[in-house]
Amino acid sequence: LAKTTQPISMDSYEGQEVNITCSHNNIATNDYITWYQQFPSQGPRFIIQGYKTKVTNEVASLFIPADRKSSTLSLPRVSLSDTAVYYCLVGLLYNFNKFYFGSGTKLNVKP
Amino acid sequence: DARVTQTPRHKVTEMGQEVTMRCQPILGHNTVFWYRQTMMQGLELLAYFRNRAPLDDSGMPKDRFSAEMPDATLATLKIQPSEPRDSAVYFCASGLPQGEVETQYFGPGTRLLVL
Numbered sequence: 219l220a221k222t223t224q225p226i227s228m229d230s231y232e233g234q235e236v237n238i239t240c241s242h243n244n245i246a247t248n249d250y251i252t253w254y255q256q257f258p259s260q261g262p263r264f265i266i267q268g269y270k271t272k273v274t275n276e277v278a279s280l281f282i283p284a285d286r287k288s289s290t291l292s293l294p295r296v297s298l299s300d301t302a303v304y305y306c307l308v309g310l311l312y313n314f315n316k317f318y319f320g321s322g323t324k325l326n327v328k329p
Numbered sequence: 330d331a332r333v334t335q336t337p338r339h340k341v342t343e344m345g346q347e348v349t350m351r352c353q354p355i356l357g358h359n360t361v362f363w364y365r366q367t368m369m370q371g372l373e374l375l376a377y378f379r380n381r382a383p384l385d386d387s388g389m390p391k392d393r394f395s396a397e398m399p400d401a402t403l404a405t406l407k408i409q410p411s412e413p414r415d416s417a418v419y420f421c422a423s424g425l426p427q428g429e430v431e432t433q434y435f436g437p438g439t440r441l442l443v444l
Contacts (some may be wrong), residue, residue, distance in 0.1 A: 261435025321373035
């Protein structure tokens, strides 16, 4: 079971780019990396998923180095509404019993 | 905008009572998950189903918890008898593999308080 390590919390200001790094030293060859966002009193929401190099969508970018032992979620120009908990998950697609949410990173965006 | 729905949204009950939580997955999704979230343990996967068949429920206390999918539009999680330590937010999520991407869509959760 590939567990992940993330910072417990991070602070940022509106308009800044935020990078949250996740360590997953025991990632397996076929594992994918997925990030979720959770607002208070809501269920987690999918942000982005990738296997290697770089993935970008309308919300964020995901950077994965060649050794895949870590990954970085990049949020461009954050706003107050990006204040949330961000979870990094590592696991084999379709084998959800292997996914582990961990404690996540609490991002606090200040005005 | 298709969403996962859960009922009830809030439930307060007394220890020993039966609790039933319901989930309606997004139409067409073939995977359903039950999670429990507490401050101490975070998000824990309790069980999940694919095409209505239970694939894994190893995270669920077997003596008091049970999960079923009577049909493709309804998933249930029951606790009998309930205990104060079951107090948590219970999330249902559904998913559908699409190529190399697999995402889970979470419902709003059922906030359970067992007194």
